[in-house]
Amino acid sequence: MENNENEKEKLEEQKEENKEEKLEEKKEEKKDIEDEEEEAFRKKVEELKRRNGGKKPNISSLTFFLAIFLIVLSAYYFFGNRISNNSVKEVTYTNFIEKLKQGDISEVYEKEDNIYGKAIDAKLEYETKKITNRIGDDTTIMKVIQDKNVELKAVNSYASSIIVQIILNILPMIILIALFMFISRRIMGGGQGGVNPFTMGKAKARLKEKPNVNFKDIAGLDEEKKELEEVVDFLKDPTKFSKAGARVPKGVMLVGEPGTGKTLLAKAVAGESGASFFNISGSEFVEMYVGVGASRVRDLFDEAKKSKPAIIFIDEIDAIGRKRGEGRSGGNEEREQTLNQLLVEMDGFDTDTQIIVIAATNREDVLDKALLRSGRFDRKITVSAPDLKAREEILKVHAKGKKLSQDVKLEDIAKITPGYVGADLANILNEAAILAVRENREEITMKDLDEAVDKIGMGIGRRGKKISEYDLKLTAYHEGGHALMASLLPNADKVHKLTIIPRGNAGGYMMPLPKDEMYVSKNKILEEIMVSFGGRVAEELVMGDISTGASSDIENATRRAEAYVRYYGMSSLGPINMVDSQESYKNIISSETNREIDLEVRKILKERYEMTVELMKQNLEALDRIASLVRAKETITGQEVRALVAGKSVDEVMNMTTEELEEYY
Numbered sequence: 001m002e003n004n005e006n007e008k009e010k011l012e013e014q015k016e017e018n019k020e021e022k023l024e025e026k027k028e029e030k031k032d033i034e035d036e037e038e039e040a041f042r043k044k045v046e047e048l049k050r051r052n053g054g055k056k057p058n059i060s061s062l063t064f065f066l067a068i069f070l071i072v073l074s075a076y077y078f079f080g081n082r083i084s085n086n087s088v089k090e091v092t093y094t095n096f097i098e099k100l101k102q103g104d105i106s107e108v109y110e111k112e113d114n115i116y117g118k119a120i121d122a123k124l125e126y127e128t129k130k131i132t133n134r135i136g137d138d139t140t141i142m143k144v145i146q147d148k149n150v151e152l153k154a155v156n157s158y159a160s161s162i163i164v165q166i167i168l169n170i171l172p173m174i175i176l177i178a179l180f181m182f183i184s185r186r187i188m189g190g191g192q193g194g195v196n197p198f199t200m201g202k203a204k205a206r207l208k209e210k211p212n213v214n215f216k217d218i219a220g221l222d223e224e225k226k227e228l229e230e231v232v233d234f235l236k237d238p239t240k241f242s243k244a245g246a247r248v249p250k251g252v253m254l255v256g257e258p259g260t261g262k263t264l265l266a267k268a269v270a271g272e273s274g275a276s277f278f279n280i281s282g283s284e285f286v287e288m289y290v291g292v293g294a295s296r297v298r299d300l301f302d303e304a305k306k307s308k309p310a311i312i313f314i315d316e317i318d319a320i321g322r323k324r325g326e327g328r329s330g331g332n333e334e335r336e337q338t339l340n341q342l343l344v345e346m347d348g349f350d351t352d353t354q355i356i357v358i359a360a361t362n363r364e365d366v367l368d369k370a371l372l373r374s375g376r377f378d379r380k381i382t383v384s385a386p387d388l389k390a391r392e393e394i395l396k397v398h399a400k401g402k403k404l405s406q407d408v409k410l411e412d413i414a415k416i417t418p419g420y421v422g423a424d425l426a427n428i429l430n431e432a433a434i435l436a437v438r439e440n441r442e443e444i445t446m447k448d449l450d451e452a453v454d455k456i457g458m459g460i461g462r463r464g465k466k467i468s469e470y471d472l473k474l475t476a477y478h479e480g481g482h483a484l485m486a487s488l489l490p491n492a493d494k495v496h497k498l499t500i501i502p503r504g505n506a507g508g509y510m511m512p513l514p515k516d517e518m519y520v521s522k523n524k525i526l527e528e529i530m531v532s533f534g535g536r537v538a539e540e541l542v543m544g545d546i547s548t549g550a551s552s553d554i555e556n557a558t559r560r561a562e563a564y565v566r567y568y569g570m571s572s573l574g575p576i577n578m579v580d581s582q583e584s585y586k587n588i589i590s591s592e593t594n595r596e597i598d599l600e601v602r603k604i605l606k607e608r609y610e611m612t613v614e615l616m617k618q619n620l621e622a623l624d625r626i627a628s629l630v631r632a633k634e635t636i637t638g639q640e641v642r643a644l645v646a647g648k649s650v651d652e653v654m655n656m657t658t659e660e661l662e663e664y665y
């Protein structure tokens, strides 16, 4: 099979499409972005508030330098006045000598460039410029002084004036530095305690900590913890890895919505392995001055190497890890340099480096592919929103140390909070505690918790909305329809996971496990079209009505069918490339051919839709079982789906052990 560049790309694309969850995401992404941006903004504000701890923005450094300035100024006047608090009259040198000769001056002293002479009546001082360096070198004036027996003060205010002068000379510098620091704080957005201009390239040492979080402090997230265990092993005993010739982990990418516990997981890896924990946010690198990001990365890694084993946790990696040559204008070059430096550092790791970089993001789509290449962040762990059971456990974790009244059933709170993440659940308990305290009660009641759910729910927008019974059923059947098709059709990608926990604007999703294959077969394309249609068909057969929830499924199916005809030349129109692109055959595609393509695409889609209806009608019971299990558990695995499709009942599957389920891998 010939495999030119383009085709490879197409195949890649196809593969990626498969990987993508097949639900409504595409269409709704636009809406999502708005939601996300709002969410991001809200988070930023909260973050700022949190960092400042309610204090006013830090302007103490400015006041500090202002104070110094005032002290210096008053000191100057103090000394200055003590030296000459009489009125001074400037005279010419000859005039001064004249006055001396006439005996008008009783006392002479020098200060800086001048000679001063106190008038006899002590009311006036004469001032004139010195013509020599020291008054003693001036033979003319010395002779007159000796002749007239005028008192010459050898020690004068010269010393103090040096201090004043030094201060005066460095004062502008001090003021400049103060201003610089003040502005730098402004640039940093008031957070992080500002930057010292002399060490601004340095990673802050205070970022290092030894967290006392362990895996057992994290509720749910079992799969995620299991995957991280390997990293813990490595940090504890790297020799085990090198001896076994196993590839050493370098970077782990945690992908998941805000508040799902990514930071917590990273800390727990440190806690479990006893490694030092360096925490920095990607946005901190780019909010810095130009040219500093890369050197900060270098310093951070140097720091970490000194206290190995260590974990470097980079939150919001997307801030530096965006696709290169893309993204918002300004600061791009800076970001790219920072990213390059990060890659360079990671490429330089070997077995005894004993550093693991854990990065977190909720925008995997914008990440530069280079980051995910092998030897860098090649372990990707999706941190998902908690399901029913996990939510109850998280609630329990955060209920520790709080008094709950007898009537409280955390299980019931878990039931009404699908879509809430760990941070939301922690907030619910805090809020409930506040409500109780406000009414002078010691115990949190169910009513407090209910109220807290409403309040937090309002704050988190869509995620916190209660979902109607009808919508839950619709989602369960829709996703169940995808999963059923994926399990029945031999060439389609297997189901990895099925969930009705809302994410973004999607009510739920079916996550396939893409096969590792070089080429996509004709049958696979056709079957994947049926998997896409599975959602819509299930709605039609079970609910008797169809919804807008299938829009992206339909788009997906259409795209596949079109590629099948136009690009892969698999249809009855034959192996002709009819891709609509600038350099291709396009110019000679006649309008008749276009019409033919159109008809062919429609025919394929119609056929496949009807086949999906037929196949699903024969397996409606399996569909019911899938829908009811996913309703009960919110998230179910591919194994569970396949056990149900194989004829096991919902109860049987619920009671299966992990080993028993392995059979349905």
Ligand SMILES: Nc1ncnc2c1ncn2[C@@H]1O[C@H](COP(=O)(O)OP(=O)(O)OP(=O)(O)O)[C@@H](O)[C@H]1O
Residues within 6 Å of the ligand: 217, 218, 219, 220, 221, 256, 257, 258, 259, 260, 261, 262, 263, 264, 265, 315, 360, 362, 394, 397, 421, 422, 423, 424, 426
């Ligand atoms: N599985 C969990 N078990 C217990 N508590 C959790 C869990 N997940 C989240 N939390 C709570 O939510 C808080 C926020 O979680 P964390 O900061 O780890 O989320 P995150 O995914 O890193 O979010 P962000 O993307 O905003 O940084 C934690 O401090 C913890 O109190």
Ligand SMILES: [Zn+2]
Residues within 6 Å of the ligand: 022, 023, 024, 478, 479, 482, 535, 536, 549, 550, 553
């Ligand atoms: Zn769907």
